[in-house]
Amino acid sequence: MTQKVIIFDFDGTIADTVDALVSIANGLAVEFNYAEITSKELVLLRNLTSREIFKYSGIPLFKIPFLLKKVKGELRNKISELKPIPGIQEALLELKENGNRLGIITSNSETNVKEFLKINNMDSLFEFIHSGVTIFGKTTIMNNVLRQKQLKTQEVIYVGDETRDIESSKKANIKVISVTWGFNSEQALIKENPDFLIHHPQELIKVVKNIC
Template identity: 25%
Template structure:
């Protein structure tokens, strides 16, 4: 039975795939790299995110990337995936403990929690995380999560890899930044295609 959930934010809760593509291409444009299509991005995106950028811009620093990406992403109007907030509140009503660990900027997540109607729903929201391994370990210990009752939900290779490293179940959703084919290569415990499947998995 699942009692604890570690959520990623963008690509899982926040419907930001097009926004992300826009911002990535702004980074590429600024530093003189050919822009990508959405299909290309879904096949090439990896996390921690500097692994992706340094494939194309080996000398690019995290600080340089953040300056351009932040300016671009702040131009976009944030939105949540349809009905995801309803499901999260249903999970809360079922006494499931939830946290968020994201590489997103603290400025964007703070406002988006309010916009999406999710402020105060999560035990904790950690942002600006490049590599999630230590943050996940820390939260599991802080809240005394039983690993057999805990899942991590993400849309990239990184959440799957982190879940395996810390010993919790992994749930990969296909509506985010990574294609289902590439998610499957990382062998998550579950691949989820829509909210109905996610609800059936999380709520017994």
């Protein structure tokens, strides 16, 4: 079997952070002048792309980097409370044992990710972690990682839970596996036409094995 490099998103894909992020966002609503997210609104937001969400919120574009920095800082205080997505640890371990190389590209902070992985005994599974401020996509970071690691696009697979993960992967010419257990709804993900769509971490094993 050809060795593959499987790069994961962090929030919503490996770590169950959706509730924590909504709570943090609501706590910052007054400071950044947007409405708090109700449970009804969350259903609506799950069906929107990143661009549509920020347009819906009415937050000026120049404020978004400051908001994201604040969110990551607040999340730092909740790392010890966060749990892995059920079944993801077992799937990651099996992927690693099958000879695949694993990495993470995330818009969360490297500090947050490393602490979460250490707390949950997952820090030995990943070869690299790359973090960057990515409002609408991760294409630039993906291309930088491909170049730095001297990776061929055909041997790389990205795994993520948002529509922007699909868009970024396509722009970087790498295959993308979308997962339905994170932020964006299945319907929203399908609209962006990912290479694969899965509903449980264990499905990763079969999909990766079948990718040439």
